[in-house]
Amino acid sequence: MNRPLRCAISLRLALVLTALALAPLAGIRTARADDPLGLYFGAAYGQSHVSAEFDRVVPGSGGEIDSSDSAAFQGMIGIRPISFLGAEITYVDLGQRGTFGSGGPAAGAPFVTSAQASQKGEAAYAMLYLPVPVIDVYAKAGLSRLTTDMSATYVLDGNSYSAYRSFDDVGFAYGAGIQWKLGQWAVRGEYERFDSAGANPSLLSIGMTYSLQ
Numbered sequence: 622m623n624r625p626l627r628c629a630i631s632l633r634l635a636l637v638l639t640a641l642a643l644a645p646l647a648g649i650r651t652a653r654a655d656d657p658l659g660l661y662f663g664a665a666y667g668q669s670h671v672s673a674e675f676d677r678v679v680p681g682s683g684g685e686i687d688s689s690d691s692a693a694f695q696g697m698i699g700i701r702p703i704s705f706l707g708a709e710i711t712y713v714d715l716g717q718r719g720t721f722g723s724g725g726p727a728a729g730a731p732f733v734t735s736a737q738a739s740q741k742g743e744a745a746y747a748m749l750y751l752p753v754p755v756i757d758v759y760a761k762a763g764l765s766r767l768t769t770d771m772s773a774t775y776v777l778d779g780n781s782y783s784a785y786r787s788f789d790d791v792g793f794a795y796g797a798g799i800q801w802k803l804g805q806w807a808v809r810g811e812y813e814r815f816d817s818a819g820a821n822p823s824l825l826s827i828g829m830t831y832s833l834q
Contacts, residue, residue: 662698665828669693669715672820673738678786690716707748714741731777742767765794767817792816
């Protein structure tokens with residue numbers, strides 16, 4: 622079994638085990654009625670940086686896509702059994718972006734004239750909530766599995782070629798955010814960063830969650 626497949630299976634097992642281990646804690650009530658804890662779900666919309674190295678699809682070309690997309694979104698489901706600790710599973714779509722030129726490779730190396738990449742996948746986080754009054758301030762860290770679909774056109778020795786590749790990367794993911802709770806509803810803004818495609822795509826988003834009681 623190859624390494625990417627083993628990593629993907631490991632991440633899926635981690636997601637399932639996390640959900641199974643924390644689900645019984647959803648009924649714990651340690652907060653006031655107007656500040657509910659427990660199981661929640663939500664969605665967010667924002668701006669991403671789609672990032673991927675050209676070498677992943679055209680070896681030896683150099684350069685990377687690092688471009689913003691304002692059509693990124695994510696969905697999440699999480700649990701906060703106690704006031705300062707929780708866990709969250711998310712699905713994120715960072716959108717699709719393109720670029721032109723690979724920044725002038727060395728003589729004899731392929732020169733990428735244009736490239737496009739889209740990135741989406743899942744992440745599992747541990748959540749740490751800081752003891753700040755009025756609002757919630759939190760940090761999150763865990764693992765992500767992002768799928769990058771990447772295509773490129775390039776020139777080598779005077780000839781033009783095209784290439785396409787789809788690959789999965791399992792890597793470290795982290796972020797931070799703030800949220801304002803209104804009973805069972807909460808408005809949140811957060812920043813997340815991922816290790817994928819030889820680069821560090823990211824997402825800045827605003828969204829809402831709803832806590833079940």
